[in-house]
Amino acid sequence: MQNKTEDSKTCTGVMISARAYTSILAEALSRDSLETGGILLGHYKSGIWYIVEATDPGVETFHSEIHSVMDEKYHNHLYPVLSRIYREDLYLMGLWHRHPGSLDTLSFDDHETNRKYAEVIGNGTLSILLNLDPEPRLTCYYLDFNKTGKYYRPPIYIGDRKFRGTGYLNLASPDELFRRQAQMKVEISCNP
Template identity: 40%
Template sequence: MKVVFSDRAFAAVMAETTEKIKTETGGLFLGSFEDGVWYVIEAIDPGPKSIFEVAYFEYDQQYTQHLINKIANLYDKKLSLIGLWHRHPGSFDQFSSTDDGTNSKYARMRKEGAISALVNIDPEFRLTMYHVNQPCRYSIIEYDVGNHLIPDEMLQYKSPERFEKLMTGIMNDEYKDFRPSVSLNGFLKVVLPYMKRIKINESLHEVGDSNLATERILDELVEDTAFLADEQGIEYSISQVEQFICLSQDAIDVPVKLYFRYIAEKDAVVFSHGSNCYLYKSNEFRRAFEQAFKAQKENTRQRIQYDRGASLSDAVKKIIHINLNGDGK
């Protein structure tokens, strides 16, 4: 197992360290894990409202989420949150107990665990890369830097043609006759029948580190929030309530509040609507919407066939009727 940084991601880590040379700092890694290699495609800064103390750091969550959104949107392939880094004072290149907590939460986000790097300036820049296994076992792993070590498609931005297609799609609006409404309630009525309902055992309910739980939820929600806003024209607000992320809309017709939460034991995100609970993963709303759209098209076709069928049998009846009449003559 090893780590490969894109030139840009590594430069971003160094730039952030340089900028905050006199204090602590850190950041998040975006990329993917493939065939035993962690590809760090982008490294994003912790944001203007982050707090850095010697044994404690906290990201500016709104800012990082915004940035994850923006950056992920540029790339052809999906980027996800695969790890983090932060600077330690002096030559201390091991994790504190606070770090253990943070790292193990990141490691629980995916079965392969996560990566977590420490930066020291002693007195030169030094980066130690760790792989964090579940629950929290560390092993130092090698890292390399260079775009040439990364498969081309991972570095690929969406092409101008792809963007144009997306724009045309939005402008031409292939779904224009199938737009439930700008109300979240209307949208849900259409998609919920195509989503998976599950039962949640309340004893599994775990509060844990609410920041990590909500980060995980937001990571899954990123693409659908853009889909709801940009393609469906649904206005909503997102807020954090303890360990929940609440997606709500109260202005249009029926007020809706969807509470998303992360179930660590199942490694799953779920949301509740009324008394039901639904499994949620990245792009789930889009998928359910497209399925509903297909089903509706299918329905329309069947109805047309049925109508044709009906008029055909009417015609047959008429013929029979005529014949009967003929016979009756």
């Protein structure tokens, strides 16, 4: 499924913030040898996908050595909660999950999940695999669902220095939060 001879024009590289990478490692290590994962939130611009936040799987989850199920209701709640603390709203970028051992290829279930995410996102989807064998290793797949239907393997870069000049890591000021109050109430289903 992966395409080694061509490059994707839609996703040419993936930048992961220090916070997102730390979140991924903390979740994976907390589950020991079990599969786990979460969603990726951020921005894309000029073929670069910037991952600002990575979540845990949620509360109502299932984990085994070969499969995990995330909590969709939890993610639907967490997405606007995380997005509102940044100056610019975050977008759903895809998902990450841990595979056991050194398995760094996508399973049948992964392909189905990626297809569903790509349909929702509308610009393809990222699927980042974490392996701990024994050092952490990330493998990124980008599914260019709408244009080519193929997987590509863009390079991954970790660290906040890759975000310089983007403003994507800037937090919302108190004044901005007050201006967004009505929007935030709607997002968490509060009565205005």
